Amino acid sequence: MSEALKFHFDIDGSDFSSAGVASVMVKKKLRQLSYDPEVIRKVSIAMYEGEINMVIHACGGTADVEVSDEEITIILRDKGPGIPDVELAMQAGFSTAHDNIRNLGFGAGMGFPNMKKYTDYLNVDTVIGEGTTVTMKVKL
Amino acid sequence: MTVNDICKDIDAEVICGDTSKEFCGVYVGDLLSRAMSHVECGNLWVTIMSNVNVAAVATLTEPAAVILAEDVELQEDAFKGANENGITVLRSPLSAYEICVRLHEAAV
Numbered sequence: 001m002s003e004a005l006k007f008h009f010d011i012d013g014s015d016f017s018s019a020g021v022a023s024v025m026v027k028k029k030l031r032q033l034s035y036d037p038e039v040i041r042k043v044s045i046a047m048y049e050g051e052i053n054m055v056i057h058a059c060g061g062t063a064d065v066e067v068s069d070e071e072i073t074i075i076l077r078d079k080g081p082g083i084p085d086v087e088l089a090m091q092a093g094f095s096t097a098h099d100n101i102r103n104l105g106f107g108a109g110m111g112f113p114n115m116k117k118y119t120d121y122l123n124v125d126t127v128i129g130e131g132t133t134v135t136m137k138v139k140l
Numbered sequence: 141m142t143v144n145d146i147c148k149d150i151d152a153e154v155i156c157g158d159t160s161k162e163f164c165g166v167y168v169g170d171l172l173s174r175a176m177s178h179v180e181c182g183n184l185w186v187t188i189m190s191n192v193n194v195a196a197v198a199t200l201t202e203p204a205a206v207i208l209a210e211d212v213e214l215q216e217d218a219f220k221g222a223n224e225n226g227i228t229v230l231r232s233p234l235s236a237y238e239i240c241v242r243l244h245e246a247a248v
């Protein structure tokens with residue numbers, strides 16, 4: 001078994017123009033390593049949605065990606081306001097994004113639904129007033 | 141069929157990128173999460189969104205070209221992002237609907 005690859009990113013929450021940069025970097029890295037395009041697509045979609053959520057709702061955070069022989073694990077941590085009702089947040093079309101965010105093309109309410117759809121495992125650990133940790137796994 | 145082949149059909153000008161890419165299929169939409177999960181590699185993505193996040197979504201989904209409808213102007217940081225990541229961007233004065241009609245007529 002080879003040693004797991006690890007990537008760490010600080011997600012800047014103040015800058016919408018850099019939102020998605022970490023996802024793009026991970027995608028490029030996985031592409032260089034010749035991973036299955038379908039796996040890369042799943043990781044890209046799930047991580048991008050998570051990254052955008054952190055920028056919109058939590059003033060940024062961190063992203064850790066670990067690639068092992070069996071799976072790719074993405075852990076997104078933020079110190080945002082937390083999610084009052086995770087079940088509701090998981091519903092397609094539900095969004096609390098403000099109009100200025102919607103004008104940029106976000107706020108479709110497909111963030112968590114996409115993260116769930118394109119991963120094999122999704123866990124949301126959230127504490128109101130303290131933050132949220134989202135863990136996702138995509139099997140290889 | 142290449143991106144270049146349909147430029148004339150939709151009155152498009154090339155903003156940046158390589159137009160010799162082959163394409164297959166079309167996706168129309170402005171909501172980025174929808175586009176993120178529905179734009180397939182090699183598609184034409186027709187949208188009126190022109191901010192830097194479009195460049196990010198296109199980098200992740202790899203359409204053969206992004207087609208900006210209604211003559212919307214690609215924002216400067218989006219232009220930079222598209223160029224850096226080899227994204228082909230076209231701009232057409234037509235509406236998204238009219239672009240799709242013309243693409244259909246061109247037998248896409």
